[in-house]
Amino acid sequence: MEEFYLRTRDLSVGYGKKPLVEHVDLRVRRGEILTLIGPNGAGKTTVLRGIIRQLDALCGAVYLDGRAMADMTEGEIARRLSVLMTQRVRPELMTCADVAAAGRYPYTGRLGVLSQKDWDKVYEALELVHARDLAREDFTRLSDGQRQRVLLARALCQEPEVLVLDEPTSFLDIRHKLELLAILKDLARERRLAVVLSLHELDLAQKVSDLVACVHNGAIERFGPPEEIFTEEHIAQLYGAARGSYIPDFGCLELERPAGEPQVFVIGGAGRGIPVYRRLQRRGVPFAAGVLQENDLDFPVASALGVEVVSEIPFQPIGRAAFDRAAALIRICPKVLCPLDVFGPLNEKNRELAELARTEGRLSYDF
């Protein structure tokens, strides 16, 4: 098993004498991506600043490549660890190549003059983040997405083994978020970088991370692979999300369910129900849904948004009990919606439910 390249041992960090986050024990190997998640103000940035030694540890230590960072010189650290922080960079009259070239700092001589070899590395780094064509542009005129890429190139020019990024995807649109994370993924896999970052986007964190640490209540509340972290209960607890819920299967968030007696019964399935559930939620109409097998695409969303969901166990045709319950609900609800137009052996009973609603005069096609 490869050694942990970066690890913290019982690290406490904070501003002044007061620790904000205590007992931080994180470990990351080269080639792995560690993501910090947690609510605003929980201290993700503080932990990162402690790791990169911009905040003095109140107690505990950070080990880089097996050595305590406190015993290393600035130069030694700079050749192993580089950063991309949220601090706004507004350099005067600097091209993107100049900004990236600043990353060669730990390798140049007394006056910081770059050799041809250094410039080659600069352009290689720009190439890697797909910013080669921006090299001569004025840095301050770039869009946020381009800026982040150039700053990432700067970090790569330091030829680090650990890359620390504080919310690198903030202010980026979806395309640039995905692009940046894909680059990070490549860097971790191909260049064997250890990547430590903080993210707000849970869906992305779930997909990109090898390890996830939850910063909450002044500590690392949980630390492990994403499969262990991203459960509905834990995410709800982490963010104190009372007015909505998190669906781990989709990595998506749903808003709060409308409360009250169900006004509408939705006969759904195979994804056809999801837009209907969401529209009812937006309009604040409490609804019941059914009958859904628990492996149905609609099931997680219906459970998150519906007042009641009549369900059947996976891969089974709809049984008597579920049918009776659904029929009872259809009789209570003033309106029944059925976005389904095909039925098969497994949901034959749903066709009967739709028929029932029609004879009762409650079936509506107005979604």
Next chain:
Amino acid sequence: MTRLRARYSACFALLAALLVLLGLWNLVSGSASVTAGQALGLLFSPPDGSTASSILWEMRLPRVLAAAILGGALSVSGFLLQTFFANPIAGPFVLGISSGAKLTVSLTMIFLLGRGLTAGSAALIAAAFAGAMISMGFILLLSRRLHRMSLLVVCGVMIGYICSAVTDFVVTFADDSNIVNLHNWSMGSFSGIYWDSVGVMAAVVGLALLLTFLLSKPMGAYQLGEVYARSMGVNVRRFRAELILLSSVLSACVTAFAGPVSFVGIAVPHLMKSLFRTARPILMIPACFLGGGAFCLLCDLIARTLFAPTELSISSVTAVFGAPVVLYMMAGRRAAER
């Protein structure tokens, strides 16, 4: 790369040529007329005792050298402060640093004159440095509370007014002798500078400039902000202290010999950045020095000759040229921030 290098060389050549030309122009103009040919002839031969020779060697040449050296020192000092505050409107004059130095220098002069002593160059520089550091200390304290540069500049101007008021007060009530001289000096002037002073200022400015040049690498990193500078291996605390000390030494040296000179510290670095189209310290430090020298030679020429034989204070001339540049820059920044 090569095209850039050619551009930078051309810019440096232009600045050097301007410096030499303006220097010569300064040498030949004045109440006693000397032609350019005569001047060159006299320069390349030892002083021969003639009137023309002594005017050139004893009065004009030291003044030309002083204007070039001090003008250069002032612009470099401005460039350092701009790097420190990450803002192009910072400068030793607008932040009240020159005025602080002016106050301590005039106090020292009056104190020494009152005891029948003349103040030596070293004593004046030391006094100016102390004053500059006191003003600087105030500004640094204020900068922790005020994060907007415009407010900091307003505070600097206030500090400047307070120091000037106290200076005027002590000058008015000081003993009569040499007061005329002191009064001239407190308005800012390159007159009355002789060889011994030129030697001292060349040594002090030369050393400070060399140390500044050696700081150009961390300065470049610092232009990306403190966090990145530190992550690249800059010892930020030490670097900031060095920056403050050097910029104070440079502006103190100017104030000790020429009094407060306004706006050079902001205008020249801005002009140089526009000329070179870069803010890289390794280029800007020498460029600001050359450009500041040329700028002050031009201003001194105008100050001496425009209403000859009456001399204008150097600050009035530098303000006329420098203040519009500063206004233009502030207006431009507002537009960029919006």
